[in-house]
Amino acid sequence: MNQPLRPMRLGELLDRAIQLLRTNLGLFFGIALPPAIAQFAMSTAGDFFRADGRGIGYAISGLTVIVLLLGNLIITPVATAAQCWATSQLSLSRAATVRSAYGSFSNRKASLVGLAIMQGLMSFWPVVILYFVATALLSALHSKGGVAFAVIIVALCAIPCGLVWARYLLAFPATAILRTPAGPSIDRSVTLGDGYRWKVMWAGLLPLGILWALKGSGDWLIGLLNAWGPFARHSDFLAPFLVNFWNLLVDLVFMPLEFIALTLVYYDLCVRKxxxxxALMMEQAGMETIAEPAALTSAGEEPA
Known part of the structure; x- marks a missing residue:
């Protein structure tokens, strides 16, 4: 049985996210499977594309990469919303299945793709400015000390970029729970997260750090094996394939963790604010409530 909703510190929240993932591994594994396979297929096709060099195989693999990329742009936002919805259902002690999670958004694919694009553009526009600033610094400063100085500047600029990113991290939980379009979901993320940007940012960043660390360690280990003669002689494509397969396994297990944590943050802030x-306790007791309409909707409305 899930714990009742209550205010949680960041450490408690992440611990609860890991518990939800561990106790419902099959559910989140199934939800993460389509985007993980799509990413694996796209990466593998990309390796063929780079290895082929030219000819008909080059053209076919290039076209395959484009098709898979477009498919991934559709599958990933739907899977993200499905993960948020499943976490919401489990947090409210309701049943959730892979089929019901994806079925909740079967008619909202275009809206979710639009939200993903809108969220990306609004979150990462500072990175474009940061890129040009860093490039200019690295061009102007040729010494080793100059490069180190530029790296420090980039690291310092990453903090405000992270806070901009955190403004919109709750948009997918909002659209999954409230079933609102992209614009209101973005507004809900900004309003609900006000005053808790650091908490929202770390709730999204720490699970991503686990994901990246596992992928990076697997890439490093396979790189070491690839430098070993007997391994390298088998195929030039073997090492990239193993990296992609390792990333697939990591994505299946750990990709949902970020969105579980963000959905728990969403509910944490609904409780706090x-x-x-x-409102839930009063509703369960059959009493009238004066809670915010958004809080009641997030708890009481079943997806169509």
């Missing part, structure tokens, strides 16, 4: 826990 809108009294969602009190």
């Amino acid at each position: 809108e009294g969602l826990d009190i």
Whole structure:
């Protein structure tokens, strides 16, 4: 049985996210499977594309990469919303299956793709400016000390970029729970996260750090094996394939963790700011409530 909704510190929240993932591994594994396979297929086709060099195989593999990329742009936002919805259902002690999670968004694919594009553009526009600033610094400063100085500048600029990113991280939980379009979901993320940007940012960043660390360690280990003569002689394509396969396994297990954590943050802030826990208790007791409409909707409305 899931714990009742209550305010949580960041450490408690991440611990609860890991518990939800561990106890419902089959559910989140199934939800993560389509985007993980799509990413694996796209990466593998890309390796063929780079290895082929020219000719008909080069053209076919290039076209395959484009088709898989477009498919991935559709599958990933739907899977993200499905992961948020499943976490919401489990947090409210309701049943959730892979089929019901994806079925909740079968008619909203275009809206979710639009939200993903909108969220990306609004979150990462500072990175474009940062790129040009860093490039200019690295061009102007040729010494080793100059490069180190430029790296420090980039690291310092990454903090405000992270806070901009955190403004919109709750948009997918909002659209998954409230079933709102992209614009209102973005607004909901900004409003609900106000005053808790650091908490939202770390809730999204720490699971990503686990994901990246596992992928990086697998890439490093396979790189070491690839430098070993007997291994390298088998095929030039073997090492990239093993890297892609390792990334597939990591994605299946750990990709949902970020969105579980962000959905728990969403509910945490609903409890802190809108009294969602009190509204739920009053609703279960059959009493009228004066809680915020958004909090009531997030708890009481079943997806169509």
